[in-house]
Amino acid sequence: MKPETRRKLAEVSTATLTTVLFKHGFRNLFLEGPRLINPGAPRLVGPAYTLRYIPAREDLDTLDAFLDPDHPQRKGVEDCPPGSVFVIDSRGDPRAASAGGILLTRLMTRGVAGAVTDGGFRDTPEVAEMPWPAYHAAPSAPTNLIRHHAVDLNLPIACGGVPVYPGDIMVGDGEGVVCIPAHLADQVAEEAHEQTVGEDFVQERVAAGHTIRGLYPMTDPKNRELFAAWRKERGR
16 A cells, blocks of 8 residues: 555545445445444554455364464464455354454554454453454354354455455444455545545534535535635645
8 A cells, every 4th residue: 555545544434435435336345244342443444365264164163273374364364464454254143253362463463454354353352452453243252163164365255245355445443444446545545535624624614503505515605715715724
């Protein structure tokens, strides 16, 4: 990612991003299910690195599976690039954990930007204290082996009902996570930044008691003049 794109995406909301993406014809890029575990964590921004689970099978998914250093879950935790987001397709099933506190801590200390699953994470009381963004659908204590079989890494997946391709840009805030197609990231970041500036002006005017008519959307030329002066005054 360009540093400027990352900076702009860290300063805009997922609500604004979904509106900008809708203008580009995208209706299904907000992940349904994953919610932020640790509200004190920084914003989530980074390209997706993916892990896919299928349903577990009793003869394959025993605790001995983790003895294999190339087990996809464990390999993914060690290979996910710094600055990326570890995105897990758990088929929307939180009945067993997609990962837990130790693996999430390893991702954090390696410089990974955050983790997202449409399943569940375990050790959530500890994860809630981490200064690092983690999103899941629900807490889940049982090991992933009970329900999930890790099959592959860094291929297209579905997470929260959204197609996520490796390298797509994941952005998360207190409302949830949105997936931005990689080739649109720079443009969407710029448009979302501009929309945020305009909405900050509108919010300020509405809080001061002004009507939304002619302001939201900004169809009154007088409001446009006020906005231009406000923007110049604040250096935005």
